[in-house]
Amino acid sequence: MQKYKITLAYDGSSFGGWQVQPNAFTVQQALEEALTSLLARPIRVEGASRTDAGVHADMQVAHFESPVPVDHAALNALLPPALLITDLSPTDTGFHARFSAKGKIYLYRINLASLQLPFERKNRLFFPFHTSLAHIEKAIPHFIGTKNFRGFSNESHRGSAQNKPVKTLFKLGLEDEGEGRFTFLFHGDGFLYRMVRNIVGMLLEIGKGGRDIDDIEKVFCTQDRRLAATTAPAHGLTLHKVLY
Template sequence: MQRYFIHLSYDGANYHGWQIQPNGNTVEETIERALTTLLRQPIDITGAGRTDTGVNASMMVAHFDADEHTVADCKQLAYRLNRMLPRDIAIHGISPVGSDMHARFSAISRTYHYYIHTTKNPFLGRYSWEVHYPLDFQLMNEAAQMLVGERDFKCFCKAGADVKTTICNVTDAHFERIDGNFAEDRGDRHLFVITANRFLRNMVRAVVGTLVDVGRGRITLDDFQRILETGSRSDAGESVPGYALFLSDIKY
């Protein structure tokens, strides 16, 4: 058996997340079904992460194992897979890797992007969250710096999540303004970037929601620090919508 990495991206709007579920269409199941048909053998794939319902990925990595003789040409397989898959999933490449490589456990970091705009714009609503109140992004960046480091992030973990540990090591967390010259770029756009070795279920959306509470003056920087150190999920802010969240990079 040979192991292969798949590099892909997808629009999550039509899916109940990445991971196969009993009562919902998922990205993982859609790709597995297509590969099983093309390779004429049962194929199971494993992704680098498990994005939630509606969340997008501008970069996702997954692996699968198959008989080497059935994958004679990786470029041709990627081409045929793209022809079979719906338009909201794109395969960018398939390549053989060593048997010790694992899409999830070999990854050393993941980066998520979250998009926010504060002026109504008809071109942004599908992939960016429109906020109807002023935000202090400088203050939000001060709070975001408190996230950096290895700590327990249980306050941002969805209740009932099946995880062995809620410890994560965040290496970057910041907001940056997006400037554009075209009409579709306008709208006082901002991007939140966060990188860590791992993420908890619903973590990024809860982080952004809590940072927005800082930016609109609902909680102070001291409150944010206290939530980080001693808080539970009920103490943190609401989860922001998933359609503006993208898994954007994975390092191995």
């Protein structure tokens, strides 16, 4: 049995997230159905990140096992247009897409201009409000470092936020692209459920003047999700890279 590592890109607007679920077509489902059809046997795929519905990926990583060689081109031919395997290669038996990962990089794209270009509708949040990037830049350092991010997660009573809420955010960058467009870059050793989108929501509220920088520390001190801002929409978020 050979283990394979795959790198894939997808348009999240076409899927109900990564993980197989009964009432939505997902990325994992598309991959498993294509592999099962190609190899004529059930195949289980494990992904590095369980992205939500609407979240995109530039370089998601997954693995699966097969007793026979896998044709990269033939597999891509069986996938929907919104999903592409950019790399497929054999890997060692100890590799695990999720548990072998050392970190991840996410991007969140935003448009503050008064108009949104048609092709930006699926991958950039339209936020046409007066927003101070200077205020946002002052707030960013409060998130960087090793901290308990439970208050910025939507799973405060279950899952990783309950068992492993301490994460290290190595970098939170802001790239001003001009013409009202900018992108947040998050580089961390791991992320809780909706953690990136909740931080983005808080930073946008601070930039708009609806929140103070002190509110960040209140959330960290109390771990109360209710004190944080509204979760930013999924479509602005992209899983950019998984690091090993």
